[in-house]
Amino acid sequence: MMEPAIAVHDLRKVYGEKAAVDGLDLVVPRGCFFGFLGPNGAGKSTTIRMLTGLIPPTSGTIELLGMRLPEQEMEIKRRIGLVPDESLLFDRLTGAEFLEFVGRVYGLERPVARERGQSLLGLFELREDRKLIAEYSKGMRKRLAMAASLIHHPDLFLMDEPFEGVDAVGARLMKDILLDQVRRGATIFLTSHVLEVVERLCDRVAIIDKGRIVREGSMDELRGGTESLEDVFVRVVGAGREFQELDWLK
Amino acid sequence: MIRAILRAQLLSMRSFRLASSRRGAVVSAITSLVWYGFWTFLAVVAEELTASREFRRQIENWLPMGLLGVSAWWQLAPIASASMGASLDLRKLLVYPVPRGSLFAIEVLLRMTNSAEMLLLLAGAAIGLVRNPAFGGWVGLARVALTMPAFVAFNLLLSAGVRSLLERQLSRRRVREVMVLLLVMVSALPRLLMSTGVPAHRFDRLSPVVRNALWPWMAAGRWLTGSQVAGSAAVLAGWVALALAFGRWQFGRSLRYDIEAAQATVAVAKEAAWTARLYRLPSLVLPDPLGALVEKDLRSLSRTPRFRLVFIMGFSFGLLVWLPMALRGSGGSSTIAQNFLAIVSMYALMLLGQVTYWNSLGFDRSAAQLYFAAPVPIAWALAAKNIAAAIFIFLEIAVVAAVSSFLPVGLAPGKIVEAFLVTAVAALYMLGLGNMSSVYYPRAMNPQRVSAGGAAARFQGLLVLLYPVALLPVILAYVARYAFASQLAFDVVLGLAAVLGAAVYGMAMESAVSAAGRRREMIVAELARGEGPVAGE
Numbered sequence: 001m002m003e004p005a006i007a008v009h010d011l012r013k014v015y016g017e018k019a020a021v022d023g024l025d026l027v028v029p030r031g032c033f034f035g036f037l038g039p040n041g042a043g044k045s046t047t048i049r050m051l052t053g054l055i056p057p058t059s060g061t062i063e064l065l066g067m068r069l070p071e072q073e074m075e076i077k078r079r080i081g082l083v084p085d086e087s088l089l090f091d092r093l094t095g096a097e098f099l100e101f102v103g104r105v106y107g108l109e110r111p112v113a114r115e116r117g118q119s120l121l122g123l124f125e126l127r128e129d130r131k132l133i134a135e136y137s138k139g140m141r142k143r144l145a146m147a148a149s150l151i152h153h154p155d156l157f158l159m160d161e162p163f164e165g166v167d168a169v170g171a172r173l174m175k176d177i178l179l180d181q182v183r184r185g186a187t188i189f190l191t192s193h194v195l196e197v198v199e200r201l202c203d204r205v206a207i208i209d210k211g212r213i214v215r216e217g218s219m220d221e222l223r224g225g226t227e228s229l230e231d232v233f234v235r236v237v238g239a240g241r242e243f244q245e246l247d248w249l250k
Numbered sequence: 251m252i253r254a255i256l257r258a259q260l261l262s263m264r265s266f267r268l269a270s271s272r273r274g275a276v277v278s279a280i281t282s283l284v285w286y287g288f289w290t291f292l293a294v295v296a297e298e299l300t301a302s303r304e305f306r307r308q309i310e311n312w313l314p315m316g317l318l319g320v321s322a323w324w325q326l327a328p329i330a331s332a333s334m335g336a337s338l339d340l341r342k343l344l345v346y347p348v349p350r351g352s353l354f355a356i357e358v359l360l361r362m363t364n365s366a367e368m369l370l371l372l373a374g375a376a377i378g379l380v381r382n383p384a385f386g387g388w389v390g391l392a393r394v395a396l397t398m399p400a401f402v403a404f405n406l407l408l409s410a411g412v413r414s415l416l417e418r419q420l421s422r423r424r425v426r427e428v429m430v431l432l433l434v435m436v437s438a439l440p441r442l443l444m445s446t447g448v449p450a451h452r453f454d455r456l457s458p459v460v461r462n463a464l465w466p467w468m469a470a471g472r473w474l475t476g477s478q479v480a481g482s483a484a485v486l487a488g489w490v491a492l493a494l495a496f497g498r499w500q501f502g503r504s505l506r507y508d509i510e511a512a513q514a515t516v517a518v519a520k521e522a523a524w525t526a527r528l529y530r531l532p533s534l535v536l537p538d539p540l541g542a543l544v545e546k547d548l549r550s551l552s553r554t555p556r557f558r559l560v561f562i563m564g565f566s567f568g569l570l571v572w573l574p575m576a577l578r579g580s581g582g583s584s585t586i587a588q589n590f591l592a593i594v595s596m597y598a599l600m601l602l603g604q605v606t607y608w609n610s611l612g613f614d615r616s617a618a619q620l621y622f623a624a625p626v627p628i629a630w631a632l633a634a635k636n637i638a639a640a641i642f643i644f645l646e647i648a649v650v651a652a653v654s655s656f657l658p659v660g661l662a663p664g665k666i667v668e669a670f671l672v673t674a675v676a677a678l679y680m681l682g683l684g685n686m687s688s689v690y691y692p693r694a695m696n697p698q699r700v701s702a703g704g705a706a707a708r709f710q711g712l713l714v715l716l717y718p719v720a721l722l723p724v725i726l727a728y729v730a731r732y733a734f735a736s737q738l739a740f741d742v743v744l745g746l747a748a749v750l751g752a753a754v755y756g757m758a759m760e761s762a763v764s765a766a767g768r769r770r771e772m773i774v775a776e777l778a779r780g781e782g783p784v785a786g787e
Binding site: 097107110 | 538539549550554613614616619623624626697770778
């Protein structure tokens with residue numbers, strides 16, 4: 001049997017006395033479109049950063065594509081496509097130069113990287129001739145980041161809010177591409193605050209709150225047939241109504 | 251309102267301090283102590299001089315010129331160092347209903363961030379004047395207590411206006427390099443003219459102009475020494491009013507200024523085909539991903555306004571600073587004249603450090619996380635940055651050598667080779683230390699802000715101590731040549747310095763890689779950090 005795309009056991013990340021991630025256990029099967037949800041500050045981005053090796057865990061184990069992190073860090077990184085929350089883009093390059101650069105860093109020959117870069121620029125409608133990335137809009141930057149994550153044809157995508165700031169047309173394109181990647185067998189691990197998107201795309205979902213998984217399952221299991229994902233999410237993370245106590249706001 | 255803004259800035263700085271190491275704070279404290287200790291010493295000298303009864307005539311004669319020097323330093327030093335101190339980030343504050351008068355008041359107060367040295371000097375002179383019985387002693391306290399704040403206010407207000415004006419002009423891509431080049435040339439021109447044969451007495455003709463009673467430094471000087479008090483006070487008050495009007499006018503224009511619109515027109519990479527081929531040259535000899543990383547840095551740096559400005563200053567300001575000294579006196583046989591190219595090259599090496607090796611990840615900002623997320627050892631990323639820096643350093647020396655060949659400094663081919671070798675050896679130490687500082691003291695740099703500095707603020711002071719240490723092996727080679735009057739002694743010591751430098755570079759790289767692994771989270775966080783309502787250094 002093939003190892004899961006992501007297998008995390010008892011993962012913890014502690015800052016001072018606060019645990020940002022507190023004993024996380026998670027298994028994401030290969031070929032799965034996995035949604036990782038949680039309120040702000042729940043530990044989503046910290047988890048993704050640990051999965052990418054950007055920050056070391058305080059304790060616990062991480063296996064990606066059957067390989068241990070950090071022991072097989074380089075091999076893992078070669079097979080991951082990353083769209084982080086903070087920009088990965090070098091502002092003083094053009095989109096084409098950046099894609100060629102990323103392709104070469106991930107081991108592609110220059111002509112191959114250039115050719116794929118040009119195709120991706122066309123696909124994501126980013127053919128802004130000689131325009132520096134510094135001049136890109138937020139949506140364009142996200143599209144370029146996604147294009148960069150695709151260039152080396154990875155097996156696992158780690159994406160932190162990939163649709164944030166992207167217009168409806170761009171988001172639709174990105175969703176279609178991601179679904180296509182899943183169809184070819186790639187795994188996608190995605191965080192998003194847009195629950196409708198998660199509901200539409202993901203096979204499985206985990207909800208994290210205060211550093212712990214509080215609900216996990218297939219979409220049907222979570223919704224129980226009657227509720228929307230938003231209802232489940234709000235109920236599980238216990239969203240408050242404290243604003244009603246603020247008389248001056250009424 | 252003002253307190254709320256200052257508190258927000260204080261809180262931004264607090265989170266910065268918490269993320270930083272205690273060692274950084276100690277380094278910062280030590281270097282601040284050394285720097286301000288030096289200026290305090292000068293202030294004590296000023297106090298002693300102005301307190302001497304027997305120097306009365308000299309004080310009356312030269313105090314206004316001293317005040318002119320203070321004003322010149324106050325207004326020009328930030329331009330020459332392209333480091334204009336802290337300033338309000340108006341784009342963050344404009345959305346709030348803050349009265350413009352309050353914003354301007356804060357901006358003026360922030361001008362003190364790069365004028366503490368001058369305030370120390372003026373305080374020293376003020377105490378000396380009050381102690382001097384020739385000027386009435388303590389009876390003159392009220393007079394000094396009125397004049398000095400007025401002179402300080404004039405400089406602060408003028409400085410606020412100049413900064414607003416420069417920030418706007420320097421934000422225009424095509425204007426800023428030319429403008430800064432002109433400014434540094436104008437500031438160095440008088441000394442250059444004197445050294446290149448314009449007789450000193452010609453400058454004497456300027457004396458009546460500079461000593462006209464209507465200038466603020468003359469008015470302040472006369473008021474301080476008690477001569478023509480009423481007239482001088484009126485003149486200085488007029489200058490303060492003018493500076494206030496100028497400062498408010500320029501600040502108001504900056505408030506309405508659309509920086510994005512000014513920059514949008516040429517925000518494209520407009521290289522010729524041959525430039526693109528130049529960028530690719532390193533990849534002919536370096537394998538990927540090293541070649542790709544070097545190529546990326548060459549492209550990025552050459553398109554970074556801050557880098558271009560410093561690169562231009564390396565061969566313009568550097569030459570203008572050192573040329574007068576080389577030409578002075580001994581007919582081109584002085585130590586500076588004989589080693590002119592090597593000295594200017596070393597100056598350029600130090601200048602480029604701010605934008606290349608002391609904080610090599612700074613311009614990448616949050617994108618630096620790619621070095622940790624991509625399948626590239628961090629050692630390669632640092633090495634690529636060092637190679638890119640070395641390429642620009644040697645290019646700078648080539649430009650310096652080319653420009654120097656037109657100057658009357660007697661440039662022999664051997665001296666050109668020597669300049670390259672000496673700089674290469676010194677660069678080994680600098681780049682090694684730079685790799686460590688880049689991972690221990692990372693700081694996000696805005697490539698658009700020509701006035702934002704390089705290394706982290708607490709590391710800037712340490713550089714004053716590091717430069718002599720890093721340059722010591724090269725200096726020893728020159729000492730050996732002088733002491734033994736032998737080129738062979740120079741070559742041997744320089745060779746040893748190169749071997750030692752390679753070892754230092756290797757060890758520093760190892761240490762930097764290890765630290766980068768341990769501190770990657772902090773490095774990425776620091777580089778992704780935004781600023782508070784007060785921006786700049």
